[in-house]
Amino acid sequence: MEQQETACRLSVAPMMDWTDRHCRVFHRQLSRRTLLYTEMVTAPALVRGGALHLLDHSREEHPVALQLGGSDPEELAQAARLGAEAGYDEINLNVGCPSDRVQSGTFGAVLMRDPARVADCVAAMRAAVAVPVTVKCRIGVDEQDPERVLPDFLARMAEAGAAQVTVHARKAWLEGLSPKENRDVPPLDYDLVRRMRDAFPALSIALNGGVQSLDEVEAHLEDGFAGVMVGRAAYHRPWDILGEADRRLWGEARQTTPEAAARAMLPYIEAHLSAGGRLNQVTRHMLGLFAGRPGARHWRQMLSEGASCPDAGPELVERALAQVPPLAADFTEARRSA
Structure with a gap:
């Protein structure tokens, strides 16, 4: 072949x-x-x-x-x-x-x-x-x-x-x-x-x-x-590694934000739970999504402590997202130039 x-x-x-x-x-x-x-x-x-x-x-x-x-x-x-x-x-x-x-x-x-x-x-x-x-x-x-x-x-x-x-x-x-x-x-x-x-x-x-x-x-x-x-x-x-990769390495317009990426996982999470899975099997990989941003510790803590509960569902991700304040323009610019 x-x-x-x-x-x-x-x-x-x-x-x-x-x-x-x-x-x-x-x-x-x-x-x-x-x-x-x-x-x-x-x-x-x-x-x-x-x-x-x-x-x-x-x-x-x-x-x-x-x-x-x-x-x-x-x-x-x-x-x-x-x-x-x-x-x-x-x-x-x-x-x-x-x-x-x-x-x-x-x-x-x-x-x-x-x-x-x-x-x-x-x-x-x-x-x-x-x-x-x-x-x-x-x-x-x-x-x-x-x-x-x-x-x-x-x-x-x-x-x-x-x-x-x-x-x-x-x-x-x-x-x-x-x-x-x-x-x-x-x-x-x-x-x-x-x-x-x-x-x-x-x-x-x-x-x-x-x-x-x-x-x-x-x-x-x-x-x-x-x-x-x-x-x-x-x-x-x-x-930090993947979110800017398509734009910087392939010249494509950025298609998402960390918040949008987290919400894009919700249908997948719902399907996983419907098949008998646990929330933490998915969200354990998402803990570092907001690394370096205000609210990142609360995001990690809420998911780490709550996602292992048997009845935990997509709403926990939404509650954790509420702990992450929107980025100020000066903070965004500082991260880009860091």
Whole structure:
């Protein structure tokens, strides 16, 4: 099958327990263009376990990518096919997660030690689907020398036909650091990733790791990266990262406000509750919507404390919105110029 090329200027990183389908629907209210990723779904769960419910998503989430974990080429090809049939716009292979659970399954960052196997996986996935197959990796693991490891890894990904490689510009320490520490403790090496980008001009390379603002996203794009992936900053301060993204990165007129985005979630919330869900399953992803604004603490507090009640409904969101005063013009201008 012929594979489409992909290069999204901004994406929200796949984050376990965070970027579920409720989170993605919410983020889509803020940006129509940003590429969203699922949490990692393991290929064995889909192929051997038949857990096809893990592929559930809604049409309004697009563009959306499915991230897979695994290390068996044939199994990953089957899982990729299931993902493509479910309608995902991209299939991504996780070669960056350092958790013990992922290591025990012989996938994630531990695969940086076996680039030949990763290349076989990518080639098999690419042959199985027409949508782009991409990779998310680290610059190396443990005592590996990234200056030697990363060029070889990227060369193999290019040869295997990866449409894009997103590089988290940190090593992963599989022993001695927790997954949380692996997100902060290993130093960032943007310069290495920049040199790799220049060394592989035919390979689309996106940058991930430590990006905290849309200004930084723009700077990395202007520097020549094909895309930038943002993780925790987009989750904890979604408006700051996503709310201005379509205007600043794609030149589109802004279509919404934080208040309008919150109210746009109400029909989705009502449908979720009607299906037996709980309010907090959705609103936990919305707590940072007003980060940095007057009233943000009251918004968070009201949703955090009230949304877990069995009878909590959309009216709680409206009451929480009432705690956030309209922005004064000078405050809005100050934030834009900050």
